[in-house]
Amino acid sequence: xxxxxxxxxxxxxxxxxxxxxxxxxxxxxxxxxxxxxxxxxxxxxxxxxxxxxxxxxxxxxxxxxxxxxxxxxxxxxxxxxxxxxxxxxxxxxxxxxxxxxxxxxxxxxxxxxxxxxxxxxxxxxxxxxxxxxxxxxxxxxxxxxxxxxxxxxxxxxxxxxxxxxxxxxxxxxxxxxxxxxxxxxxxxxxxxxxxxxxxxxxxxxxxxxxxxxxxxxxxxxxxxxxxxxxxxxxxxxxxxxxxxxxx
Amino acid sequence: xxxxxxxxxxxxxxxxxxxxxxxxxxxxxxxxxxxxxxxxxxxxxxxxxxxxxxxxxxxxxxxxxxxxxxxxxxxxxxxxxxxxxxxx
Numbered sequence: 088x089x090x091x092x093x094x095x096x097x098x099x100x101x102x103x104x105x106x107x108x109x110x111x112x113x114x115x116x117x118x119x120x121x122x123x124x125x126x127x128x129x130x131x132x133x134x135x136x137x138x139x140x141x142x143x144x145x146x147x148x149x150x151x152x153x154x155x156x157x158x159x160x161x162x163x164x165x166x167x168x169x170x171x172x173x174x175x176x177x178x179x180x181x182x183x184x185x186x187x188x189x190x191x192x193x194x195x196x197x198x199x200x201x202x203x204x205x206x207x208x209x210x211x212x213x214x215x216x217x218x219x220x221x222x223x224x225x226x227x228x229x230x231x232x233x234x235x236x237x238x239x240x241x242x243x244x245x246x247x248x249x250x251x252x253x254x255x256x257x258x259x260x261x262x263x264x265x266x267x268x269x270x271x272x273x274x275x276x277x278x279x280x281x282x283x284x285x286x287x288x289x290x291x292x293x294x295x296x297x298x299x300x301x302x303x304x305x306x307x308x309x310x311x312x313x314x315x316x317x318x319x320x321x322x323x324x325x326x327x328x329x330x331x332x333x334x
Numbered sequence: 335x336x337x338x339x340x341x342x343x344x345x346x347x348x349x350x351x352x353x354x355x356x357x358x359x360x361x362x363x364x365x366x367x368x369x370x371x372x373x374x375x376x377x378x379x380x381x382x383x384x385x386x387x388x389x390x391x392x393x394x395x396x397x398x399x400x401x402x403x404x405x406x407x408x409x410x411x412x413x414x415x416x417x418x419x420x421x422x
Contacts, residue, residue: 116421230415327358331394
């Protein structure tokens, strides 16, 4: 087993660990959106490891469409419930791209293994990732700008938006790299992409399953702000009614 | 994130009353719904605002209640990600 194999196993194993963390988090918080992120990581980890064990090179591509769909539904459930949104178009795009990737990467490759088919599959995969991640960046940035100056929103929540935007940019970079660079041997680029991938995954984990100490750290100024105003808010039921009925 | 702290000032601006009693009213609405204020989902918030909080606002004779409710819903829907992003 070479270094390239170890790097590959590490990437997929980290994905499975993140999937378990996200599942635990989704159960604890009752957050529907996190199940879709779990789906993305779980399929990615399982299909990636299977691909590696069987040395197929095509199995991971099978899950592309499903991973796009998971991402699209994650964005929908996080940002766009109860409002007009383009989810349906991204969903249809994901299905079409998934089918194109399967056809060109697996079926055509099996019938007639031309490099052109792999190239078409890779380009489709890159475009799909760019579109989905760009939508995530747009949605997060829009929402962040909406709340940036709102003093009632915790600083750690604002930081979460920033982390999502940051890891989405790395996600685009990683997707382009995986689609264009051949990782059969270890070189500077392979190591660089490996580090970028692990960084992308860890930032994503940090954003969604943020440890308490980090939350407290990001929120250090906010806690001071709210604690000083707490006492005036604790009015009795009668006081509240009287105050609201006053002109 | 504290949903009461978030929505209190918005409700206060909509009905032109002090922030403190508005926060108090929201706190009572959450209590009426028998929900844990620390683990409210977006769906819980929409339900509480349109049921318990609406009843409470009606009880204190807030004028043009339907318009206030419509504005409150718009604010919550527009800021939906604040609730999904702030659960932990």
